[in-house]
Amino acid sequence: MARRAIVVHGTGGHPDNVWYPWLADRLTARGYAVERPHLPRLNVEPVAETLPRFLAAHPLDGDTVLVGHSGGAALLLAVLEHAPARVAQAVLVAGYATPPNDADEPVLQDTYDWDRIRAHAGDLVFVNSVRDPYGCDATQGRALLDRLGGTLVVRDDGHFGDWDQPYDEFPLLERLVL
Structure with missing residues (x-):
């Protein structure tokens, strides 16, 4: 089975913004x-309303790589906690x-089952910035x-793309994805 990647945008975002299309093209080229x-x-x-729709629309398995940005990364914590199977990687x-x-x-959920998230996450990579205008920092x-x-990677790149921060490519992220 071919590996799948699900790239989840952040709060107020869109899948055609910042580096999301670029990463999709690069991963597609990798198969x-x-x-x-x-x-x-x-x-x-x-x-609690977003999660069941996401899980129903996006089956997860050992060939799935999850990539989330900002609010999308926060959503992926809940996705991993409630996933029916372990994924290959979460970034x-x-x-x-x-x-x-x-x-x-x-x-955000009120609480998280960290052991369950860890059990479903496969390889975990966190990319945060020293300074982030929203507090999503190191x-x-x-x-x-x-x-x-x-693995935690700390850069000094703001929010890694936003309405006022062009970030059309993210080569580091492509290298971090399995």
């Missing part, structure tokens, strides 16, 4: 079947598990690493 779902209610509606870019700022974060990445193990 991946790539999905870039559009989740317009991500981090607007409670994760969380500007990820977080606790509120990174004073905004509402309905994408401190958040370190907290995820401490809870889940894996």
Whole structure:
């Protein structure tokens, strides 16, 4: 079976923004079947509403690689906790598990079963920035690493793309994906 990648955009994002199309093209060239779902209610509606739709629309298995950015990375924590199977890899870019700022974060669960997430995650990679305008910074990445193990990569690249931060390519991320 061919390896699949699911690239999940962040809060208020779109699958055609920042590096998502570029990464999809690069992974497709490597033989991946790539999905870039559009989740317009991500981090607007409670994760308990988003999660079952995501899991129903995107079957997960040992050939699946999950890549999430910001709110999409936070969603992937819940996806991994409730996944029916272990995935090959999860790469969380500007990820977080606790509120990174004073905004509402309905994408976060109140609690997480870290052992279950670890059991379903395969290879875990966290990519965070020293400084992030939303607080999805290296401190958040370190907290995820401490809870889940894996690899933490710390850069000084802001939010790795946003409405005011062009980030059309992300070569490091491509190298990190299995």
